[in-house]
Amino acid sequence: MAIIVQKFGGTSIADAEKIRRAAKRVIRAVKKGYQVVVVASARGKQTDQLIADALELNPNPPRREMDQLLSTGEQQTVSLFAMALDAVDYDAISFTGGQIRMLTDGVYTNAKIKSIDAERIHKQLDKGKIVIVAGFQGIDENENITTLGRGGSDTTAVALAVALGAEECEIYTDVDGIHTTDPRMFKNAAKIEEISYDEILELASLGAGVIHTRAVGFGKKYDVKMHIRSSSEEKEGTIITHEVPQMEGVVVSGATVQKDMAKIGLVGVDNVPGNAAKIFACLANAKVVVNDIVQTEVSAQKANLSFMIGASDLPAAKKAVEGIKDEVNCERIFVRDDIAELSVVGVGMRTHYGVADKMFSALANAKVNIDSITTSEIRISCIVNKDEAGKALEAVCLAFELDKPAEERGRGS
């Protein structure tokens, strides 16, 4: 019998009514002949409440105790979910991470999965039971409870799909799938029917945020078919899968804007070996994550260096570079926090030319100035003025026809 894993996020099971609705999804899969494993997150704002309770007692709570505390949220949901299924005469059994020996390393609040006891789950499925597993949590080898960090329940679901050899991993959420761009910024954004792991990894890290990067990485590694879909609507959502031939016909799959970032530039740094290393060592010590580093030579002796950081890291990053300024003989530091990064992503870029040209032309026609450009194999990103980001995104979406389903693009409107 084929196995399906269904994961329900916090908003999809926030109250009794929503748990009952989620249970109906499960029953539908059972009626189709699947053995079903459910992964559930904590209900709605439960985790936030627990964090608040913890911080009231200790502004810096020990991580082990934080995991011990937070794991209760998912434990509550899975038992309630099993009760909801029992109420309509479906036999279900709930498990904590520890009960299925979801073994992780010992890194509290951000643990990595090492192994899962699939046997215990198979045994229950073969008895005809629906198995409900608490997401987000595991145990280390000393039976301490660990949690998997942000988006951890997605990771649990994909890991279970791998361990159980599931046919598909459905991720139920409060949107109906992944769109070509954020519908709040471009209201005609089309829903994507099928997208590759690589594309979603670029889109997720750029802020699409529907599914956690780590889960997608896991899915890619083990080739798990993932289906992002709405918990309240019937229709199909977005399938994330390995790259299939027809994807190459779609040049650009999606576009994103990331606004919460800043740029720091060091002008006229002495162009001698070791200076760049010194600067980034300084930033690493200050725990600042750096992206999109660009160095340009301005003369035989001098270079300019710039990089992007998260806006919240700006104070720490400024302090760090000001501390190193004299040592690298930097003439001037500039900071921009009025910028945004606009990106287009598509595996089709590998085989199509003219993507960059089309993007830059669209921005030029919309009179958007481009501060700088970076690219990867399947992504082109432009830094633009933050207050022009909306206009820029719309111009790019229209240029690449991201308001239409993939198969209708390039046919004119």
Add this chain to the structure above:
Amino acid sequence: MAIIVQKFGGTSIADAEKIRRAAKRVIRAVKKGYQVVVVASARGKQTDQLIADALELNPNPPRREMDQLLSTGEQQTVSLFAMALDAVDYDAISFTGGQIRMLTDGVYTNAKIKSIDAERIHKQLDKGKIVIVAGFQGIDENENITTLGRGGSDTTAVALAVALGAEECEIYTDVDGIHTTDPRMFKNAAKIEEISYDEILELASLGAGVIHTRAVGFGKKYDVKMHIRSSSEEKEGTIITHEVPQMEGVVVSGATVQKDMAKIGLVGVDNVPGNAAKIFACLANAKVVVNDIVQTEVSAQKANLSFMIGASDLPAAKKAVEGIKDEVNCERIFVRDDIAELSVVGVGMRTHYGVADKMFSALANAKVNIDSITTSEIRISCIVNKDEAGKALEAVCLAFELDKPAEERGRGS
């Protein structure tokens, strides 16, 4: 180093402020040189909320899932308690029932403890840590979570005291100890300084309800010194211990009134072998718990039979005896639900005469009519009219000087 177990009930740790106050109790014991093991219940009304959440989804939730759900309440408290200690630089570690292998039988919602891994706790204590254990919960041999039923955290505490060889088991609660009677019914009730397991067992089952019978039974079996005391006040509470010689000097240790009961009488039952058995088999089938059975012969052929039940069982009990009435040739059934049971308890009764006489005289002087009387080795109980119960209790308390500390009694006022 001597070990002390400190148990905090739900009202003693209902919010951050109270958890901090409880933590101070722990620290005081540490400063006195004890290794401290804390047992914590769920916070305040948490368990009630979880039960309500469950019933909203399923009026008859599977017991395994109920235990999986309810055990989260204690798990939350212990991690928060550890955080509170960490905040004031005391090193603490929390454990669920499963983590210390509190092994129970598989009777969900009412499991019995089989063994505890004391080694894991000793190891942490020897590292200088305060160990916080979730009360009320264990696991069965298949790692399913079980709970110990009502008053389960008291039982956890006493069981840990036994397993660890603790010097004392302190039970912190919202009263300052056990009183000679319920202070709400007799405001001058004196606090008892020391009382035997047997007396408290009689008082608890009669409704004193400060500590759970099962925990006291456990304490008696393994001779654990228990100390019931206030979580908000400094003073000593009530010590429960094995019978010590000076207890015999105290004739009556306490008095209770139990109001939520009813009496059923079967008049003129055929006095032939097997009839009583038939009647009580019927009641057992109806799951009615029966107490204080009295049978009296009225003639060679006929007997009267009466017994006490909990008031909530009255409808089921009535139905049961009406069903058997003709078979045992009973002439008439009577029911009284306007009654209360007044009891006095004391190990001193074993060696002192005149206790019954003193009680009946006090009731006669107060013009309280006695419906019936039952006794055990250390208890005398009278059934009285419910509306005379308060007057009756006061008369008995004054007769036995239950408004004075034990050592001052019999000296006149």
